[in-house]
Amino acid sequence: MDVKEIRKQFPILHQEVNGHPLVYLDSAATSQKPAKVIEKLDDYYRRYNSNVHRGVHTLGSIATDEYEGAREKVRSFIHASSIQEVVFTRGTTTAINTVAQSYGRTRLKAGDEIVITPMEHHSNLIPWQQLAKVTGATLKYIPLQEDGTLSLDDVRETITSNTKIVAAAHVSNVLGTINPIKEIARIAHENEAVILVDGAQGAPHMKVDVQELDCDFYAFSGHKMGGPTGIGALYGKKQLLENMEPVEFGGEMIDFVDLYDSTWKELPWKFEGGTPIIAGAVGLGAAIDFLEDIGLENIEKHEEELAAYALDKLQEVDGLHIYGPKERAGLVTFNIDDVHPHDVATVLDAEGIAVRAGHHCAQPLMKWLDVAATARASFYVYNTKEDIDALTEGLIKTKEYFGDVFA
Template sequence: MDIKTVRQSFPILDQEVNGHPLVYLDSSATSQKPASVIEKLDEYYRGYNSNVHRGVHTLGTKATDEYEGAREKVRRFINANSTQEVIFTRGTTTAINTVATSYGRAKLGEGDEIVITPMEHHSNIIPWQQVAKATGATLKYIPLQKDGTISLEDVEETVTGNTKVVAVMHVSNVLGTINPVKEIAEIAHRHEAVMLVDGAQSAPHLKVDVQDLDCDFYAFSGHKMCGPTGIGVLYGKRTLLNDMEPFEFGGEMIDFVNLYDSTWKELPWKFEGGTPIIGGAIGLGAAIDFINEIGLEEIEAHEHRLVDYAMDRMREIDGLTIYGPEERAGLVTYNLDDVHPHDVATVLDAEGIAVRAGHHCAQPLMRWLDVSATARASFYLYNTEEDIDRLVEGLQKTKEYFGDVF
């Protein structure tokens, strides 16, 4: 992978922030967009903006072909068995809520169990809390090891014959932990439970094969993988999706509407009520083309080198605590002694370095770590070792500044 060529594909990186060249280390929140994706969106809105599926005119046909073509790109990207198993949503949050509402509330009752982990993003906690409250089901948590990993022995002990849903993130957005979701799915299925994987932090960075993972549902977002905001994907096994009722009703998702009853379209459209996110889906298709051209194996290897380098360099800083396991995805979450993460991020921003600070939509995990907040540097295909050097220099300046203050 030629990193210089890759960086030239991202127009936003060629700028100064606060008088310094931009170092963008917040890709876990949202990735930057290559010119090819921006141009594809521009092409749609300038050249063939139209609604899909509803018209027979030329623009409508072109828009429909591009929209459904993007669905096929997603199918190949995650190796789904059929495009019927690929549902476009507003993002990972909507995808998980779709499963929680259309499957969880319909299938669960008192005595049933939902199993998740304390490291989950709020988007994979709150929907299941609400399902438990609505159905009388019990919410259970797989305990974490001291380094923020999951042991399969604990999964075996937590998942029981009463478990109906297991919902686990593939990669932690805080710790960088890569969870053994394939093995967890096998345990879930042994107990006749379904397995949902939150893939928001894995689809952009790791080769994902949903058939090999044998997960029942897999959710991810376009904006974290070089695509537009407002577009995401829910993969679901066709047998399960066919058995689920839609939870959003209106145009496009219907087959026949009578005065007192209606029937639904076949998959995937019964879950895509109203005008879909057409430009977003087309942009996501362009993002997949861009990622495929580089290769996920190349991206993963590049990020692995970066995170190893970052861990080594950041350990040079006295008073800096790094959270999470040694083996991890491409991010480092940390705290600097006696300095609030928001202050760390503010000083870094003055140096042109963008990092994330806060609870990262993972407040239960923050309590498990015994902190109120952390700072996070996350890497993607356009980052370099020089970016990490700038981060380390910025952290040293932060430490010196607050050392002088105190």
């Protein structure tokens, strides 16, 4: 894996920010896009921009083939058994809300349980809060270990025969924790519950096999894996999706419409009401091609090495505290004594280094960490050890600057 060659394929990385070469360390929020994806989007709009499925003209046929071809790429990418199990959505948030509304509302009642973890992104927390309020179900949390991991003993204790839905992140966007999804799914199924996996931080960074994980639903976003914004996918087991009702109604998703009743298309199109996100899907297909050319195993190994290097290198910064387990995905979340994370991010930005600061859409986790906010550096396929060196130097400057200010 030649990272220098890979970096050449990302036009945005070859610029200066505030007089410094850009060091982009915010891929957990959104990744940068390779030229291959940008060119694919341009090609769609320049050459065959058209609606899909409805027309018989040439442009419509090309657009339909590209759109459905992208669905097949997603199916292969996550190892689903059929394209009927792949629903295009606006992203992870929409996918999770679809399951909560379509599956959860019709099946849950008072006394039932929804089990999640305190490390969840708000997108995998608020839909379940709202579902619990509407149905009278109880929302339960699997407790975290001191290092921000999950104990399977705690999973077994929290999930009961009353549990109907389990929802968990594949990878924490704050701690970098990689959760034992396969084992959690087994425990959920032993209790006749279904499991939804928030794969927003999983699918871009590691090989995902939904059949091996035996998850019932898996949601992820294109913009975190080199694809466009506004596109993602929901995987669902066919037998579950077949028994779920659509949550959006209109064109595209219908089979027959009468004055007083309608019927729906077969899977997966019954969940894709209205004009689809055609360009986004085509771009997502190109992003998948790009990642698979590199190899997900290579990407995962590269990010593990960067994370290990960062954990070691950042020890050079006095007063820096890192959150999460030693074994982690490619991100590091931290605070510096007496310096607000927003100030950290502002000073780093002046050095051309882009990191994220705030609560990272995980306020309950911030409360568990006993902090108001944190700074986060997240890595991807185009990052290098030199980026981490620059981050370390920037943090040392930050510490020195605020030390001088308050001296």
